[in-house]
Amino acid sequence: MSYFPSPVPPERPKSKSSKKLWVVVTVLAVLVILMLAVPELALLLGLLLLIVSLIGLVLGKLPFLRIFGRKRIAALTAGSVLITIVAGGFMDTTGAANAPPSADAAPTTKVSETPTPSPSPSTLADFIGETCEGDELVMEQASEKLYCDEGATNALVWTSQGDHDKSVLAAKQEAEKKAAEAKAAAEKKAAEKKAAETKAVEEKAAAEKKAAEKAAADKRRAEEAAAKKEAQKQAAKEKAERAAPEAYTPPAKAPSSTSYANCTAVKNAGAAPIYQGDPGYSRKLDRDGDGVGCEK
Incomplete structure (x- = not known):
């Protein structure tokens, strides 16, 4: 087997950095086209690219865009800043040109520079x-x-x-x-309003006074009725006491030494009925306690 080198040189693989550069150039070209056609969208994309590039500067890489190295990311940042500024300028210019005149703006009056001839004294x-x-x-x-x-x-x-x-x-x-x-x-x-408020206060005070007077009158009538009822009750009690028969109170007799064993002895002695105060009277001879013993 021969190991001589081939006379045709092998094809060199394309550099990855050149591919990335083409991608960046393509993105910038799209942003420029959008900046001319739709500056608002270009401004939005420029701001988004600026934020992404700033994050890449902090991290030192943008893996999702396959951009590594702070120098390349710094170049991307500068480009996004430039696009943002230019797009903002385009948006302000087109907005000012297309903005309708403000309704609040005072109308301008064109004043002729040629002075109006003053009237003569006889024609003023x-x-x-x-x-x-x-x-x-x-x-x-x-x-x-x-x-x-x-x-x-x-x-x-x-x-x-x-x-x-x-x-x-x-x-x-x-x-x-x-x-x-x-x-x-x-x-x-x-x-x-003040008169109405004063009247309302006076009416309220009058109503409260009337209610207080009514309550006092009701209380006085209730007390009078209670007193009258109590007087009637007391009068009825006194009348009942006057109508009741008075209990017999035997005259006081001199104490004696006479005593009876029972009512039979009292009857045999001819002293029945025996009254309280009589000789020989005792509580055992008066069962009902009315002051008269041996009644039967």
Whole structure:
């Protein structure tokens, strides 16, 4: 077997770094196209790429993009920053160009640089009553002035200094009148509210007083009824005591030495019935304790 080298040199494998470079170039080209067509999306992708590259700078690699080394990641970061700035500038430019005029913006008025010839002294009064364009306009000649005010027909017309002062004074008086009326109405409303609150407090106090008086009257009537009932009860008791027969109280007799063994002895002695206080009376002879013994 021969080991001589082949006359045809072998093909060199393509470098992986060149493939990565093409990938990065392709991504940047897509971002540039998006930046021109849709700057908002390009700005979003640029910010996303910037965040990813910053993470790669911290880690020193981006494995999912197969980019290793801080120098390459730093280049990617710089590119993403540039894309973000350019896309933001494109977005501001296109947004300002396409933005509709603001409704709150004050309309601009083109003022002619050519001065309006001042009327002659004999014709200044001729402008009184003529229509004008804005209530901020003033026509002036020497010490005389004409003002663009609202006339009787609600149209703007030129008026003299005196009429302008009168209208300003009238407007001020009208505003003061409305303010005074509003203040008077507010004070009246406050007074009515206070009066209503006072009335409610008085009614509540009157109701409480009436309830207290009623409770006191009920208590007094109950006490009187109880006293009357007790008096009736006491009277009935006294009447019953007066109607009951009085118990016999035998007269007190001098003590003696007579004694009886039983009622038979009392009867044999002829002393039956024997009363309490009689000689020989004892409790054993009076079974019912009524003061009379040997009744039968």
